[in-house]
Amino acid sequence: MSGHDLIVIGGGLIGSAIGWGAARAGADVTLLDEGDVAFRAARGNFGLIWLQGKGVGTPRYMHWSLRAARMWPRFASTLQAQTGIDIGWRPSGGLHFCLSEAELQGRRDMIARTRAAGGDIDIEMLDRSALAEMLPGLGPDVLGASFSPLDSHVSPLYLLRALQKGLQLAGGSYRPNFRIDEIICRPNGFIVLSEGRRIEGRRLVIAAGLGAAKLAPQVGLSMPVAPERGQIVVTERLKPFFPYAGNCLRQSAEGSVLLGSSHEEAGFDDGTDVRAGAKLSHLAVRIFPRLAEASVVRLWGSLRVMTPDGLPIYEESQRCPGAFAATCHSGVTLASIHALEVGPGIAAGALPAEAGFFCSTRLTQPA
Template identity: 50%
Template sequence: MTTATTVPSHDTDWLIVGGGIVGAAIAWGLARAGQRAMLLDEGDDAFRAARGNFGLVWVQGKGLGHPAYARWTLEAAAAWPAFAAELADRTGVDVELVRVGGMTMCLDDDELAARAGALASIRDAVGIDYPFEVLDPGALRERVPQAGRDLAGAVFCPLDGHVSPLRLLRALLQAFVDAGGVLHTGTRIDRIEARGGGFVAHAAARAYGAGRIVLAAGLGNRSLAPMVGLRAPVVPNRGQVLISERVQPFLRYPTLHVRQTGDGGVQIGDSKEDVGFDDGTTIDQLARITARALRCFPLLAGVNIVRSWGALRVMSPDGLPIYEASTRCPGAFVASCHSGITLAAQHAGALVAWMRGGAAPAALAAFGSERFDVQAA
């Protein structure tokens, strides 16, 4: 058996460190392209946004002040239907993509005006089709009859949608393994060496060698990236979420704070809290989240909550993704983002094509870590 001291030559062509939604999408993209790839995931004790998120494939509002991010998100949303269909075809797993548009419900006129203004500004900056509608209370209730009577309205974007994030993770991992990928769970990588034109990733029990390595370890990227000349200054940001018992279908459109899942449960979210690595829940935040949901959908007053949880977002200093190829250690890449569900199709497609040596997608220039030096200056 290989140990951490007897370093293997190349076990595979690609190592992907981190089997959350970003690592799984990249791993699947590589295996689909016929690459030999091995996915190393820390496992159940790790922080995993992939297992605690809200499941939105969301366009509206992404990229205010950052048109490259808005365009990257638009491309990802457009790629989603084919991506979901291919996963279903290959694995039999329906990720429950619903792409009928999404709503941001607004409690008062100021909220509605701010939201509409933000979307108008993104539309003007992206320079491509960026459809949305501002709905007054009457128009909102025409589309969502169960909406609260005292809402100011909503902003609707026809490009928004949602999926089952757990089904997505399962489908990606299954598709990866079915395409010949090797998955090691319970494998935490503590150290990475660039050696002999490749990389050696050290876990407690053994080491893994490959010619190329992709760091997709979520919050773990922060400490791993500098080992191969990269940077990922990501920090945790907690979101608390609740889910209800199953109820009759009542909500056709996903909304930013409330969505009805494929099995009828109502998912309600979420908070944005700077509390370090605490992924617990608090009564005050759950009460605030629930109060907002009740104003949006008063019918929820009679519905039982069955579960709540906290999960940690993977946040960069400016909230944008970080994608970078190492110049000090060629063959090493880092990928971090806080919209891993929305961007999954891009990660499996355009991002993997670039990592394999293809042309860099236009948006990529905006996502290198050198931008943090400019921002600091």
């Protein structure tokens, strides 16, 4: 079949990272995205590369995430050198603030469980005095924090823009306003249809976020994803005072402070609710009382893409070989491994071996 080597459906963080990696590995890639009318977590997220506590209880996910974190320096420098876009990646380390004894104990337990699972990550508990030395103006309610040097943060919008520009610089094409409704499997490739337009390709990746649930069954795959709303408050730009990644706040390169993110069951409603914003703001003011003086300039809602057990899905279709699907709820954290391993693997015809654990059959078959 003529056409592209690889069609990627979904220009969010997962599709763009996989497409970038495949294009740099030499594949002729076309990235198709529904556009502004779609739900797009890639444009509404918090921008953390967050490892503390990730995969506790599921060591394979922990190790997959830790490998992704260690790839971030190479990923960020390669992407920035190729595109000239500063993606705002700050390898600052991350702090999870504790405001009660119960929270401190919870973090200690998390560290013990991470070590028991062989997690190759330094996480230490900082008491209030150590933290107050690092952070002038710390609120009196903060009792301590867990700190990991592996956590970091990035500007999600610049990251997305760089991946899409980089894909095009590597010879690929990016087509927004291209909603795919139908996928036809042929013995030697795929045809995707969008409002009278058709694109052909030898291989296909469905990375359409919440849109994947409808597309995947057309190629014999299952993507049982559901929305979870997160809201984020943004303040006016302030002088730099918090260089770290934080579990509930971070300061962007431009100076705005992002407070987030809520976890809400709201179906497909990605709107805002001032009570959630007030709760996020109240917590941030307890951590840094100076934030009480800052003006709020924005509150937005965005939908996470959640699998039933919270783990990623990476899978190739048995019915239509060459058709792949990918989803996860930490697409910023995992962008490096999607770009440097999953994309090149798919370009060469197979998922990386470690990704095989995250196949959707785990959701229907007992372990």
